[in-house]
Amino acid sequence: MKVTGIGKFVLLATVLLLVLTSCATPQQTQTPTQTASPSATPTGKKLPDKIVVGCLEPLTGAHAIFGTEAKVGMEIAVKHINAAGGIQSLGGIPLELVSEDAGETADSAKLGAESIISKHHPVAILGLYISRMTVAASEVTEREKVILVADALVDSVTEMGRQYLFRPAPKASQHGATAVEFIVQTASKAGQPVQKVAILNEDSSFGRSNAVGAVQAALDNHLTVVYQKEYPYDIADVSSIVSEISQAKPDFVVHCPYFMDAILFAKTFREFNQIPKFIAGMGACGYTDPESIKALGDTANYYTNTYSYNPAKNTAQNKKFVEDFKAQVGHIPTEAAGMNYYAMWVLKEALELSGKLFPDDPLNPDNLRQAFLKLDLTSGPAVDTYPTNHIAFTPTGDNPYARAVVMQVQNGEPKVVWPSDAAEAEPIFPRPDATY
Amino acid sequence: MDSRGRVACKGNAPESKYKDRGKVDMDAVIQLLINGALMGCIYALITLGLSLIFGVMNVVNFAHGDLVMISMYMAFWMGSYIGLDASLTPIITFPMLFLLGIGIYYALIDRTLRQKYVTQVAVTVGLMTFLRAVAQLAWKAQPRSLPYSLISGNFQIGPLTIMTSRLISAVISILVIIMVAVFLNRTWPGRAIRAVSDDLDASSLVGVNQKATYALAFGLGSALTAIAGGMLMTFQQVDPTMGIRFGLLSWCILALTGLGSISGLLISGIIVGIAEAMAMGFWDPRARLLVVYLIFILVLWLRPRGIFGRK
Numbered sequence: 192m193k194v195t196g197i198g199k200f201v202l203l204a205t206v207l208l209l210v211l212t213s214c215a216t217p218q219q220t221q222t223p224t225q226t227a228s229p230s231a232t233p234t235g236k237k238l239p240d241k242i243v244v245g246c247l248e249p250l251t252g253a254h255a256i257f258g259t260e261a262k263v264g265m266e267i268a269v270k271h272i273n274a275a276g277g278i279q280s281l282g283g284i285p286l287e288l289v290s291e292d293a294g295e296t297a298d299s300a301k302l303g304a305e306s307i308i309s310k311h312h313p314v315a316i317l318g319l320y321i322s323r324m325t326v327a328a329s330e331v332t333e334r335e336k337v338i339l340v341a342d343a344l345v346d347s348v349t350e351m352g353r354q355y356l357f358r359p360a361p362k363a364s365q366h367g368a369t370a371v372e373f374i375v376q377t378a379s380k381a382g383q384p385v386q387k388v389a390i391l392n393e394d395s396s397f398g399r400s401n402a403v404g405a406v407q408a409a410l411d412n413h414l415t416v417v418y419q420k421e422y423p424y425d426i427a428d429v430s431s432i433v434s435e436i437s438q439a440k441p442d443f444v445v446h447c448p449y450f451m452d453a454i455l456f457a458k459t460f461r462e463f464n465q466i467p468k469f470i471a472g473m474g475a476c477g478y479t480d481p482e483s484i485k486a487l488g489d490t491a492n493y494y495t496n497t498y499s500y501n502p503a504k505n506t507a508q509n510k511k512f513v514e515d516f517k518a519q520v521g522h523i524p525t526e527a528a529g530m531n532y533y534a535m536w537v538l539k540e541a542l543e544l545s546g547k548l549f550p551d552d553p554l555n556p557d558n559l560r561q562a563f564l565k566l567d568l569t570s571g572p573a574v575d576t577y578p579t580n581h582i583a584f585t586p587t588g589d590n591p592y593a594r595a596v597v598m599q600v601q602n603g604e605p606k607v608v609w610p611s612d613a614a615e616a617e618p619i620f621p622r623p624d625a626t627y
Numbered sequence: 628m629d630s631r632g633r634v635a636c637k638g639n640a641p642e643s644k645y646k647d648r649g650k651v652d653m654d655a656v657i658q659l660l661i662n663g664a665l666m667g668c669i670y671a672l673i674t675l676g677l678s679l680i681f682g683v684m685n686v687v688n689f690a691h692g693d694l695v696m697i698s699m700y701m702a703f704w705m706g707s708y709i710g711l712d713a714s715l716t717p718i719i720t721f722p723m724l725f726l727l728g729i730g731i732y733y734a735l736i737d738r739t740l741r742q743k744y745v746t747q748v749a750v751t752v753g754l755m756t757f758l759r760a761v762a763q764l765a766w767k768a769q770p771r772s773l774p775y776s777l778i779s780g781n782f783q784i785g786p787l788t789i790m791t792s793r794l795i796s797a798v799i800s801i802l803v804i805i806m807v808a809v810f811l812n813r814t815w816p817g818r819a820i821r822a823v824s825d826d827l828d829a830s831s832l833v834g835v836n837q838k839a840t841y842a843l844a845f846g847l848g849s850a851l852t853a854i855a856g857g858m859l860m861t862f863q864q865v866d867p868t869m870g871i872r873f874g875l876l877s878w879c880i881l882a883l884t885g886l887g888s889i890s891g892l893l894i895s896g897i898i899v900g901i902a903e904a905m906a907m908g909f910w911d912p913r914a915r916l917l918v919v920y921l922i923f924i925l926v927l928w929l930r931p932r933g934i935f936g937r938k
Contacts, residue, residue, distance in 0.1 A: 253868050256768040394913055422912030427863075427872060430662045430790060431908045438655065451770035454864040458772070462779050462790045462862065486864060488774025 241287040242278060242542065242554070244269070244535070245307045245337075247318035247328060252295030256450070256482075257320040257527040260520065261342060262290055264528030265317055267515050268535030271508075271572070278539065280546030281553060286539070293319045293328065300324035304331035314554050315340055315538050317531055322348055322397055329353050336556040338563070340538055341588075342530045344474070344499065346400045349588045355556060357563050357584055359537050359577070360499035360530045361593035363397055363474060367404025369497045369595040370445045370473035373609045375412045377620045378442075378469075385468065389418035389441035391432070391456075393449050398424075401447035401474045417441050424449035429459050437465035440627055444470045453477025454486050461490045468621035471597075472496030475526040479598045479605045492603065493622040497595040500529025501578045503607040503615040508575035523605075529576065536573035537582060541566055578613070654786040659908045660901055661789060667900020668797035669855055671893045674877040674884070675804055676851035682886045683824045683844040686736055686747055690754040692874025694849050697758055698724055698856025699865035700766055706773040706860065713773050713860035714795065720853035728849025732842045740841075755870065762867035772864035779861065796858035801893065803854050807847075808889040820844050879923040885936015895934065898922070 246265050248258030269288045272278075277285040291307035293300040300319055307313065308331065315338035319325045322345035329348075332339040332355055339356045341348055344363040349356065361369075371388070378385040388409050392398035398421065409416055418439035420432055433456070436444060444467055448456060457478065460466055470493075472478040478487075478494035502513055502523045512532050516524040524532065545553040545562035552558055568574050568582040581592035597609035599618055608618035677691045701723065702716040711719070735754060739747045780791045811817035822830035823840045831837055859865075876899065883895040899919055906918040926933060 251763075253768055253866075255763070420912065422907075423915075425869070425872060426907075426912055426915070428662065428666050428903070428907075430793070431659055431904050432912065434655070434658050434662075434788065435908070438652075451864050451866050451869070454770055454772045458779075458862055458864075459790075462781055462792060463788055464781055465788070482769040482771075486770065486772035486774065490774060 238281060238284060238554070240284070242281075242284050243287050243289055243311050243313045244538065245311060245313035245316035245318075246288055246290035247293050247300070247303050247307055247316050248290070248320060249295055249300075249324065250290070250292040254295055254321050254324075257525075258293065258318075260525050261318070261320055261527040261531045263516065263520055264524060264531035265535050267512060267519070268532045268539075270515075271511070272535065272539050275572075278542045278546060280543045286535075289313065293321075293324055295321075295324075297323050297327035300328040301331055304328040308332070308335050308337055313337060314542075314556075314559065317342065317534055317538070319343060320527055322395075326351065329356050332356070338538075338541075338556060338559055340534045342527065342534060344400070345396045346403075347396065353588065355560055357537075357588040359534050359573075359582060359584075359590050359593070361578070361595045362589060363400030364404030364407070365593060366473045366475065366497040366499075366595045367401040367406075367445070367447065368408035369404075369597065369609075370401075370471045370495075371405050371408035371412065371414070373495070373497075373597045373618075374443050374445070374469055374471055374620075375408075375414070377609065377618050381620050383468070383621060385442035386415060387417045387439075387441045387443075388414045389420075389436050389439055389444045389467070390416055390446075391420050391422070391436075391444060392447040393424035393452055394421045395424065395449075397474060398447045398449075405445045405447075405473060422452070424452050426452055426455070429455050430463065432456075433459045433463050433465065436467070437463065437627070440467075442468050446470060446472055447474040448472065448477040450477045450480070450483060453483060457487050457490050457494065464626060466622060466624055466626050468625045468627075470494055470622070475499060475595075479600050480525055481522040481605075484600055484603060484605065489603070491600045493600065493619055493624070495597050495599040495608070495618070497597055498526050498529075499578065499593075499595055500524065500526050500533070500576070501596045501607055501613055502529060504576065504578075504613060506575035508572045512576055533573050533576040536571075536576065537566070537568070540568055540571065540573055655908070658787055659904045661787065662793070663901035663904030664897045665790075665793040665797040665900070666903070667897035668800040668893065669858060669896075670873075670876055670880055670900055671896025672800035672803055672851060672858075673855045673873055674880040674892055674896060675807060675889070676848035676855075677877045678881055678884070678886065678892060679807075679820070679844050679848040679851075681881065683820055684736070684740065684841050686740070687744075687751060688848075689748065689751040689874060690731075690758055690870075691848075691852070691877060692872065693755045693758040693762075693870030694724065694728075694852040695856050695859070695873045696762060696865060696867065696870035697727075698853045699860050699863075699869075700762055700771065701853070702857045702860040703766075703771045703773060703865060712775075712777045713857050714776060714778050714792075714799075715857070716860070717854045717857040720857060721850050724853040725846040725850035728846035729842050731849065732845035736845060737838065737841070755874070759867050759870060766867065768867060770864040770866040773860055776861040790862070792858075792862040796861060799854065799858055803851065804889060804893055807851070811889075816840070816843055820847075876919065879919050881933075882923050883926050883933060885930075885933020888935035891933070891935025 246262050248261045250258045269286045273285040277283040289311045291303045293303040317340045322343040325341050325343035341358045346362045346364050390405050392402040475498050477483050479496040484491045541562045545559045549558035578596050579594045598605045599608045606616035608614050680688050701720045702713045705711045705716040706713050739750050778792045778795045781788050819835045819840045880895045880899050884891045902918045903915045906914040
């Protein structure tokens, strides 16, 4: 083979480059930099400079209200984790958050999952708040073996046999049960026991899951369900439902609304002036969130809802999060933000554990999955911001120690009122404006 | 327990008071009739605007419901920043929506009048999406509502509860519908609108400015949504996606009425409102739209020109 003049030059340049590179490498590893140490595992497998985590939330469309705040929660968590030294078992590798809009449909969620994985190769994805979108996106994360830390609460999300899906937050039926148990205990404490309950829910799978939990808790507590109704969340007029409830005369109503229907129901209850002893929300949508309180004014008072996050939890980590969130957004963290804040910390703990258990390949999805399953957290920043003090995962991906908290609007401010050991105020029961 | 959690309480939860053990509670039925009829009057007012635009220009305005949504947001703004009660906001929003309607006519509709039908549909569907996106940008996805209204409350007539906001909204809707009927029948611009609607060529021959009349009709049709939007905000909330609800509902009422009868429009609105309320009370809240669209399909099938239609 004849080598031309140009060919000789290229060959020479390549050899020179290789020699220079081989000389430079030891020099670089000897340089004491902050990011040099985490670049390799004990067996020499190269680790990335940053661990990429995906934020796949509905950032546009009808569900953007949740997605945008969830993203802020994740951003603050990443900032706090990196400020605390990153993933220490991996030599302090920082996290990097990349985000993608999941849109508002199952198809757009699936496309979003495909896009974020192919563009950024994240080790884990947090999202997607809406259950049907989570189910769709989890088909992709499962196929691509990417851990999905879900913030969608419908029970069935973790009942599909997904291997790489984990949900730290309490599921929807636990919210429904919490709402009923809260009222039964509070009423009993107030010396006004309740017997008859009306159960209302919007007709999505989320509303149904909540109602299932509420019905089960009502039966467990020997209550009589005197009225039950499922309705579409975009209902235009609820006066006939409110009038039916007033005729059924329940002691209390438990209601899983979406946002707009919660406003409509609260206004109609007020205008009809047929108000039972208590109206409790379940599932964290409507009644007690900042926007609903603003929209309802005084009418929001005494309404409660169940939450997967306790903004009043008295820990330094939680206070820091609440302060940072308030400084950035202007109000206390909503459920979506809180759930994703602690979910990011749970992921951080899993990465730490994976680094310890599988030092040769800590970011391998199967190893990371094993680390999730072996987590048993009773302290630390994740627990400090979690509604209970225990985080672990069953093989289906749920936390068996999860529990919701109850917030009540008192003088226009949402206050955590239950469980009493995590409360910042006493619940007001019965409603002072009750008419029957 | 099934996936809906209903079986668990089957033994002790009456589904509805209205059909308990085959008996019909007449008070409850009358209550439903009243609730439905009051809402129906507001639906009729919304449809009147659509009817003017469709009847005069033969333009299928898919964005009409979204104009209601924009009107509701404007009422929300007036209520939040000026402190004006929602029921009074049409004083300001009516001329604003009138000008917006005229602007939309000259910017979009006028250019498509001589185009194919599908172009008009594409333009108004585009406008619908545009208005929704503007609302989402301006007010975000959260539902907005005014916490107070001068006309909230209720009064009792025997066992019946009449909600003041619905009653006053219905009365104002009827008054506005009558005023529009007087305007169309007794004033020169109103007669011009009717003339253009009946025979474009003949009206041109007698000196009616077709373009200005079209703009007036589109402006008036849009401005009527300001009154409906203001009244709805006294007891409802608004979100960027709710326009389609009013848009489709008003199309159903228009199909039921046909073109050319304002009193027929009011009756059709009340029929749809009552059908909605009855479906929710006797059957299931999710059956509300099923019943409305069933009426829509039946009318299109049996009497395509509507029950009260002149043409």
